[in-house]
Amino acid sequence: MATLGERIKKLRKEKGLTLQALAGESLTKGMLSLIENNKANPSMESLSYIAEQLGVDRNELLEEVPPAELRTVLQEVDKLYRIEMKEKTEGFEPIIEKIKPYAKNLPYRYESARLLEIYSQCLYYAKQEGWQVPLSQAEEMYEGLHLMDNSADVHMFRAVLKFNEHRYAESLAMLQQSRKSFEERDAVLASLKKLDFDFLEAILYFAIGDDRDARRIIQEAVDYSKERQIFYKINDLYRVMTFHSILIGDEDSKNYYMQKLRLFAEFSEDEKIDIVLDLLEAHHKNSFTHEYQEAYDIAHKYLEEHKDDDSSQFYLEKGKALYGLGHFDEALHWFSNHKISEYLHHPYDLSMNYEKDAYMALIYEKQGNHNLAVKHAEIAKENIDPMPDLPYKKFILDVHKKITQ
Incomplete structure (x- = not known):
């Protein structure tokens, strides 16, 4: 060739x-x-x-590369990429190896741009060098072919990279500049792409503590979806609003959005929404209303029914419930099994997970192991310090003060 x-x-x-x-x-x-x-x-x-x-x-x-061969390669690669992004199975290296022989000799067409986009993202997630070049090539092709929705995906990916580095303000500024550039060129994005932008912008506003603008954008996105009878991103929008309502102690709002999520789960027959609802309910009862037995029942039921799944978030909630119920040794077992996913980057998610070490510090102190208590209190404090002032931060800092003083 x-x-x-x-x-x-x-x-x-x-x-x-x-x-x-x-x-x-x-x-x-x-x-x-x-x-x-x-x-x-x-x-x-x-x-x-x-x-x-x-x-x-x-x-x-x-x-x-003949067009028919190119389309076949893209179909195979795209399928593997979507599975990997959803289920995190065997890694991105097999996808990289499938695209690599074609990467330097691609014709100027959509299939090539999409292959380059997937190639660059797989290189990034596999922590390999050189992912920036194929991403820029993909964007250049998309722009030249006037595929603005695809170009918008590249822009959002770049903003997400800053988000993944916890540089939330930079990510937001980059995303807003991208939206402005499309508007200045009178580029009309599809409705689904607009909602992608809306959702990402909203969670970035929440990440920097600008709740007012975040809620405004979410409401505009929900209204836009209702007007056009589009259900894309609705569950994500309601989920974020449910979590936010829990954080600010707005019980009525929390119940409203949870009911919306339940209706959407029934309508879409999406079992994952039910899992999210269970997790949010257990978390609310543990960290905010202190109904530990009810939280324990939710977490225990889920873990009994999903023994082979990655259930780390439910490990955390079961450990907190057991702590609240005074079963410290059992609680320590579940906390020890909990791992923070490498895919969690939002301050809400991170702060919630950072509570684990504070609870472990309290248990070790009760067991008379002061050195271990201090160690975990320090870990929790170090993790939470750069996070915004959420309820989790106050809890962790209070524990740190109690243990170290």
Whole structure:
């Protein structure tokens, strides 16, 4: 399979052009030599210039893989990628290996851009170098093909990367700049893409403590969905509002949004919403109303029915319930089994999970193991310090003060 550089060199020689003649005024002879010898990749602008100099269409230089083969590869890869993002099974390396042979020789079309987008994201999640280049190439193709919804996905991915680094204000500013750039170009995004932007912007506002703007955007998104009879993101919007209502102690609002979620779960027959509801209910009863027996019953029932699943959040709630009921050794067992998922990045989720070490500190202190109590109180404090002033932070700092003083 000839490389892009080899095809450029072949066409140049067929037309009797020297390196200097083909390079012209827009490229250097040295850069063109690197491209022909596959030591550098041309930008789309440079590729267009080379194609013009050679008197061919840009796609003729890029059209290495037959369209039917490209579509087949994309279908296979896209399916694997969606499964991996949803279920976190065997990792991203197998997907990377499937795309890698094609990555440098892709024609200028949607399938290529999508493959490059998936390739870059898999490289990122697999913690491999070089993911930025294929992402930029994907965006350039999407823009050139006027696929604005796909370009918007690239913009949101970049904002999410800042979010994953817990740089919430930067992430929000980046997302808002992206929305502005689409609006200034009069780019019309599909309704589902608009709701993706709305949801991400809302949770970023919550992350920086701007509850008013977060609630405003969520209400606008819900109203927009109702007007157009679109149910996309509704469960996510209601879930976030339920959690927020719990945090601010608004019982009526919490009950309202939980009822909305229950209705949506029944309508969509989505069992995962029921699991979220159980978790929110157990958390509310443990951390806010201190109905420990009811919280224990919810968590215990779930864990009995889902023995083989990753149930770390329910481990945490069962441990808290057992602590509240005075069963300290059992509580310590469940806390010890709890692990914070590497995919949790929002301050709400992180702060809730950071409570674990504070509870462990209290147990160790009661058991007379002061050194371990101090150790876990320090871990909890260190984790919670950069987080916003949520109820979890007050609890952890109070525990730290009690243990260390």
